[in-house]
Amino acid sequence: MLELAIEHDQPNAVAELFFDTGNGFNAKQSLRLPLPQAKVIKRVFYVPFGMRALRLDPISAEGCFTISHCKLVWLKPSFSKNRILQRLRKVHSQYKNLASTTISLELKKQARQDGLPWRETALQAYQSTFEHSVAGVNYSWWLEQQAERRQEQLQTLQRQQSEWTCQPVISILLPVYNTPPTLLAECINSVTAQLYSNWQLCIADDASTSAETRQALQQLCAGDERIKLVQRENNGHISAASNSALEVATGDYVKWL
Numbered sequence: 001m002l003e004l005a006i007e008h009d010q011p012n013a014v015a016e017l018f019f020d021t022g023n024g025f026n027a028k029q030s031l032r033l034p035l036p037q038a039k040v041i042k043r044v045f046y047v048p049f050g051m052r053a054l055r056l057d058p059i060s061a062e063g064c065f066t067i068s069h070c071k072l073v074w075l076k077p078s079f080s081k082n083r084i085l086q087r088l089r090k091v092h093s094q095y096k097n098l099a100s101t102t103i104s105l106e107l108k109k110q111a112r113q114d115g116l117p118w119r120e121t122a123l124q125a126y127q128s129t130f131e132h133s134v135a136g137v138n139y140s141w142w143l144e145q146q147a148e149r150r151q152e153q154l155q156t157l158q159r160q161q162s163e164w165t166c167q168p169v170i171s172i173l174l175p176v177y178n179t180p181p182t183l184l185a186e187c188i189n190s191v192t193a194q195l196y197s198n199w200q201l202c203i204a205d206d207a208s209t210s211a212e213t214r215q216a217l218q219q220l221c222a223g224d225e226r227i228k229l230v231q232r233e234n235n236g237h238i239s240a241a242s243n244s245a246l247e248v249a250t251g252d253y254v255k256w257l
Contacts, residue, residue: 171251
C-alpha cells in the first residue's frame, strides 16, 4: 500500500507511480493517484512480478509541490482483500452496501467469466472507484483507459455470446425521409457495428424527394443481406413509413430506431 501526501499549487493534481519490470517505465504499468490538498491518501496496489524499480511522478503538470508524507507498506493478502472489499462496499455503484462475502463471490464469478485471476478482477474494480477524480484532471487519459477497458469487455461479450443457446433475430425499423447522407450513414453504421449480429434493419424510404438521400440509401444498404429497403411511392409520414418497414420484418422481436 502507498501512503502519500503532497502539498501543491494545482487546482487538481495527480501523482503517478510507475513500475519497471524490465521494459522501462511506461503508462501501461502505472498507478495514477488523485491528490487532495495536503491529505494522506492510501492506495492498495499489487507489485508486478519481476519489478526492478519504482518511479514516483509527484504532479502531472508544471507547478510547485512538497512531499510531506510518502511510505510504502507491505500488506498481508487477507488485509489487502478486506481493504479492497470495504472500498467497493462503500463507493462502487455495483457493490455498494453489499456484504463483503457477497462482493467476494460476485468478483470470483466475474473473474471466471472473464478468464482472469480473482485478484486482477478485484483490483480493476477497486481502481475504478478512483477514476472519477482522475477524469477531472486528465480527460484524455481517462478516455484511453475506457477504450482499453471497452475492448476487454467486447472480447468477453463475444465469448459469452457464442455460448448462448437462444439468439433471437431483432428487427429494427427505420423510417426515412430526406435524411442528410452523413446522418443516414451514422445511423446505419451504428447498427452494423453492433457486437450482436443476429439482427435485420428494415428501412422504409417515405418517398424522399432528395436525390442524395435516395442515392445514399442504395449505397449504404448494398452488400448486407440483413438490411431490407422499402421505397414507398407516396409520402405517408412517419406512421405509414414505420408500418411499411414493419411489413418486411421477420425477426423474433421488433424495435424502432
